[in-house]
Amino acid sequence: MKTQVCIIGGGPSGLMLSQLLHLKGIDTVVLEKRSREYVLSRIRAGVLEHGFAELMREAQCGERMDREGEIHEGFYIAHDGVLDRVDLHKYSGGSSVVVYGQTELTRDLYEARDKMNGVVIHNAEDVTPHDLTSDKPYVTYRKGDEVIRIDCDFVIGADGFHGVSRKSIPRDAITEYEKVYPFGWLGVLSRTKPVSPELIYAKHPRGFALCSLRSQVLSRYYIQVPLTDTVEDWSDDAFWAELKRRLPEEVSARLETGPSIEKSIAPLRSFVAEPMRYGNLFLAGDAAHIVPPTGARGLNSAASDIYYLYHAMVDHYINGSDEGLENYSAKALARVWKAQRFSWWMTTLLHTFPDRIPYDQKLQQTDLEYLFSSEKALGSLAENYVGLPF
Known part of the structure; x- marks a missing residue:
């Protein structure tokens, strides 16, 4: 098999690149080790910055996003029993974000690839890049007992943190930076009306919480939990009770609860690999960085x-x-590190750290007070949240 660009990873990054290149007449093959059903079962974030939404439209995949996505011009930070609103539209110069589930976005990209007869190969086992520093790289994968070779000009590694792409780079040719946080997020998806039309980030002595949504009938909630906790430790009733404790009374009073559709714990990590190129292999997304x-x-x-x-x-x-x-x-790395800084700052501002000392608590409180007393500070937050220019 021969193609111009072989893309390893059939998530949103790989599919979007394949779709965009196809529209320009550039041939691609996408290799995904999981089934399409598995990829579409993953529940992930759904806040899309302005530039991302524009890229979806350029890929001719934005019709349903524009029809069903929620335009958000702000969000709330709950602290000390009060709600303060961050006006994204005002402080970013007129921009906003789109709340649209990653699962739906990936579904749209799959459908677009199908319509254009794009080559997306699922259940590709033992994917291995070869000769990456030559002008004739190739990728092999196994389908049953058959090993199939794909000759190409370039290999794109969009196969996530645990994928094969980054691991194909010699250790002495790459530098990795990592910070692991001492807690995770327990997330629950429920078929309930969202408690707020805009996201609520909650800072509380018991731990962070987030009220998010996928639609007007589908809510996504999170609470900070120790890394030692498991999903089995948290019944639905225990989750809702803890979430209510961390929200202002006016919010918890109107919180609609119900059975969880999906429940999982995600550890928090910051990670960057440099450089994002090795020969004719180019890393993208979680293969190169995590926030x-x-x-x-x-x-x-x-x-x-x-x-x-x-x-x-x-x-x-x-x-x-x-x-x-x-x-x-x-x-890419210049923008990645700015995203790392912003994510680290938001995490430090809003979470309760197990080893915090009174000094840390005072700084955290001062940071919040300064944020809501300074239009320039709110402008910096809004600028980063809606997305820095590409």
Whole structure:
């Protein structure tokens, strides 16, 4: 088999790049080790920054997002029993975010690939990149007893933190930076009316909480829990009771509860691998960087990688320039580290750390007080939340 760009990973990043390149006449093959049903069963974040929404429209996949997605021009931070609103529209100069579930977004991308007869191969086992520093790289994968080879010009590693792509780079050719936080998020999806039309981030001595939504009839809630906790430790009743404790009384009084559709615990981690290129292998999304979900930057950071790669590939194949490819890693990492800083700041501002000392508590409180006393501070938060320019 032969293609121009072989993309490892059939999540939203890989599918979006494949779709964008196809629209420009550039041939791709996507390899995904899981089934489509498995990929679509993953419950992930759904806050899309302005640039991501524009990229979906450019990929001709934004129709349902524009029809069903929730436009949010602000969000709330609950602290000390009160609700303070961050006016994104006002403080970012007129921008907003779109709340649209990653599962639905991925479904839209799959359907677009199907309509264009895009090649997306599922249940591809033992995917292995080869000869990445040569001008003729290739990728092999196994289907049953058969090993299949794909010759290509470039390999894109969009296969997540645990994928094969980053692990294919020699250890002495890559530097990894990591911070593991001493807690996780217990998340519950429920078929209930959201408690608020906009997201509520809650800072509380018992731990952080987040009230989010997927639609007007589907809610997503989170609470901070120790890393030692398991899903089995938390019944639905225990979850709802703890969530209510961490919210202001006016919010908890109107919280609608119900059976959980999905329940999981996600540990919080910050991670960056540098560089994001090795020969003709280019890393994108979680394969190269992870952020805590506090600042809603994970999927959005992956989208900026895809934006840079897409334009670099178009310049290579259509305009005959390799400048975008040569500068990809540096350009992507510059934006990645800004997302890392913002996610770290949001996490530090709103969570209760188990080893905190009174000094830390005072600084955290002062940071919150300063935020809501300064329009410039609110402007910085809003600018980062709606998304920095690509």
